[in-house]
Amino acid sequence: MKLAPLVSALGIAQIIxxxxxxxxxxxxxxxxxxxxxxxxxxxxxVFTGALLVSGTFATLAGRLIDQRxxxxxxxxxxxxxxxxxxxxATAPNAAVMVAGWLVAGAxxxxxxxxxxxxxxxxxxxxxxxxxxTALTLxxxxxxxxxxxxxxLLLEAWGWRMTFAIYAGIHAFVCFPIHRLFVPRHLAxxxxxxxxxxxxxxxxxxxxxxxxxxxxxxxxxxxxxxxxHLISLLTSAGLTAAQAVTISMLVGPMQVxxxxxxxxxxxxxxxxxxxxxxxxxxxVSLVALISVEGFGIAAIVxxxxxxWGNGVLTIVKGTAPAELFGRQGFGALLGHISRAGLxxxxxxxxxxxxxxxxxxxRNAALAAMVTVSIAGLGSFxxxxxxxx
Numbered sequence: 001m002k003l004a005p006l007v008s009a010l011g012i013a014q015i016i017x018x019x020x021x022x023x024x025x026x027x028x029x030x031x032x033x034x035x036x037x038x039x040x041x042x043x044x045x046v047f048t049g050a051l052l053v054s055g056t057f058a059t060l061a062g063r064l065i066d067q068r069x070x071x072x073x074x075x076x077x078x079x080x081x082x083x084x085x086x087x088x089a090t091a092p093n094a095a096v097m098v099a100g101w102l103v104a105g106a107x108x109x110x111x112x113x114x115x116x117x118x119x120x121x122x123x124x125x126x127x128x129x130x131x132x133t134a135l136t137l138x139x140x141x142x143x144x145x146x147x148x149x150x151x152l153l154l155e156a157w158g159w160r161m162t163f164a165i166y167a168g169i170h171a172f173v174c175f176p177i178h179r180l181f182v183p184r185h186l187a188x189x190x191x192x193x194x195x196x197x198x199x200x201x202x203x204x205x206x207x208x209x210x211x212x213x214x215x216x217x218x219x220x221x222x223x224x225x226x227x228h229l230i231s232l233l234t235s236a237g238l239t240a241a242q243a244v245t246i247s248m249l250v251g252p253m254q255v256x257x258x259x260x261x262x263x264x265x266x267x268x269x270x271x272x273x274x275x276x277x278x279x280x281x282x283v284s285l286v287a288l289i290s291v292e293g294f295g296i297a298a299i300v301x302x303x304x305x306x307w308g309n310g311v312l313t314i315v316k317g318t319a320p321a322e323l324f325g326r327q328g329f330g331a332l333l334g335h336i337s338r339a340g341l342x343x344x345x346x347x348x349x350x351x352x353x354x355x356x357x358x359x360x361r362n363a364a365l366a367a368m369v370t371v372s373i374a375g376l377g378s379f380x381x382x383x384x385x386x387x
Contacts, residue, residue, distance in 0.1 A: 003124055007131050009181035010116050011138025013074070013174045017111045018139055019146025020166040021081060021104050027150035028159045035159075038094050046098050048345045050105030055341030057109035062118055062334025070119025071182040073330075077111025078175040080104075085167035089160045111174070113139065114337045117317035118330035123183055128326075129270060132317045133262045140255045140310065203335070205324060211382035214278075215316055216339035217375030221281060221368050222309050223347035225288070226250075235361050237293035246294075246302050253306020254313075261311050270318035271383055277315055278376040280308030285369050289362050316340070323382065 025047055033043045065073045084107050087100030109115075117132055124131040153162040225232065229250075233243035261273055284305035290297040320332055354364040 003120075003127055003131050006123065006181055006183075007120070007134050008138075009177045010074075010119070011135055013078075013111070013177045014113070014116060014135065014139040015142045015145055016166075016169055016174050017077070017081065017107075018142035019149070020085065020170070021108050021112070023143045023146045024150045024162070024166065027147055027154060028162060031154065031159045032088075032097065036091065036094050036097055038097070042094070044348075046101045048349070049098075050101045050108070051341055051345035053102050053105030054108040054112075055338045055345065057106050058114060058338045058341060059331060059334035061109045061115050062330035062332065062337075065115055065118045065122075065330030066328050069182075069184060070115060070122065071178060071184060073115050074111050074119065074178040074182060075175060077107050077109075077115065078170050078178055080107035080110060081170040081174065082167050083107075085163045085170060089163035089167060109334075111178075113313065113317065114333045115330070118333050119182060121321060121326045121329045128321060129265050129314075129318045130262060133258055133265060133314050136258050136310070136313050137255060137262075139313075140251060140258065144251050203328070203332070207323065207382045207384060208336075210378045211320065211323065212336050212339050214375045214378035214382060215312075215336060216343040217371050217378065218278065218281060218312055219340040220343040220347045220350075221285070221372050221375070222305075222312070223344040224351040224368060225284075225305060226309075227348035228351055232288060232361065232365075233291065233298070236288075236291040236298075238291070238298065239294075242294045242298075246298055249302045250306045250309070253303055254310030257307035257310035258314060260307075261314055270315055270322045273311055274315040274319050274379055275376070277308045277312040278372065278379055280304045280311070282369065282372050282376065284308060285365055285372060289365050289369075 025043075029040075029043050029047075033040060061073055061077075064076075080103055084100050084104035087096055087103060091097040091100055113136070116135060120131045120135065121128055150162060153165060157165075229247050230240070230243045233246055234240060238246070264273075281304075284301050287297050287301035287304060291301060316336070317333065320336060321329060324332065351364060351368075354367060355361070359367070
């Protein structure tokens with residue numbers, strides 16, 4: 001089948017889904033909490049809960065893709081997104097707002113990268129890795145599009161109407177994309193006939209826990225830096241304007257890393273790219289510790305951080321297929337991503353906790369270096385041949 005229409009359509013849906021479910025809170029959160037009378041801590045604790053819900057449903061979403069296909073699961077994600085956006089748009093009090101974000105967390109499990117990757121794995125054949133990279137190129141623009149869009153809509157019509165508009169976009173763009181462009185469920189050659197797909201042999205492989213925890217460690221570190229980026233830079237001597245400038249370069253660096261990965265995907269194994277991604281994460285942290293004002297260390301940091309983060313997203317979808325095959329791949333990706341989503345949920349507060357305990361900025365970052373080294377070690381353990 002022709003993959004370009006499928007990847008392009010899923011890419012548009014990914015921009016919308018990431019932009020509305022994950023990034024919009026950065027712009028719409030302040031006016032929402034001001035009107036509903038809740039604190040910033042309360043709002044982002046609820047969002048942390050949404051990420052935990054996403055992790056909880058990740059394995060179920062993957063298993064459903066194996067059994068019923070991506071069309072059903074991604075469409076369900078669109079329906080949940082519509083419900084979540086409408087709950088947020090009409091929330092009369094904090095309780096309904098909490099319900100809206102928790103439904104949004106469930107929607108994330110059914111319509112973001114992992115279910116999209118698992119869907120592509122059933123239709124892309126040998127072109128799977130390149131299709132994953134191409135899809136992430138679209139997703140990389142979600143914040144670039146939805147932060148200014150959310151601000152524009154907020155200033156024009158307010159946060160409630162913005163969420164209502166996003167509900168409409170999910171209803172009239174994402175849902176039709178998932179119903180019309182995603183092919184019907186396709187059983188893979190190794191799967192038996194019938195409704196029940198064969199489970200992945202990786203679930204009994206001793207290398208799987210190492211791979212799972214390596215990705216969780218990386219997600220934890222990248223999650224810490226993403227949330228605390230501005231304060232980490234300003235505390236190292238950059239002005240607020242300089243820190244914002246550096247942070248704005250992260251997205252383009254992610255896209256640049258993914259373009260490079262696309263160019264070498266036919267010659268370099270995904271697991272090799274994974275090792276490079278972990279090394280880039282380490283380089284970025286060391287550079288961040290070394291930053292003293294706006295200089296070469298800050299440039300090295302944003303380049304290594306952007307490239308490493310951008311490429312690791314691809315590795316999460318391609319390395320498991322390379323190591324374990326694509327039998328029961330949806331459930332496998334869900335199993336792996338669950339730990340990562342939990343890590344992403346607790347990462348920002350964990351780093352804040354280290355600072356609250358009295359650790360200096362650099363000491364707390366040194367702790368992140370330790371987590372990164374552990375993640376790299378776990379990833380290398382996962383690359384061993386199965387005993």
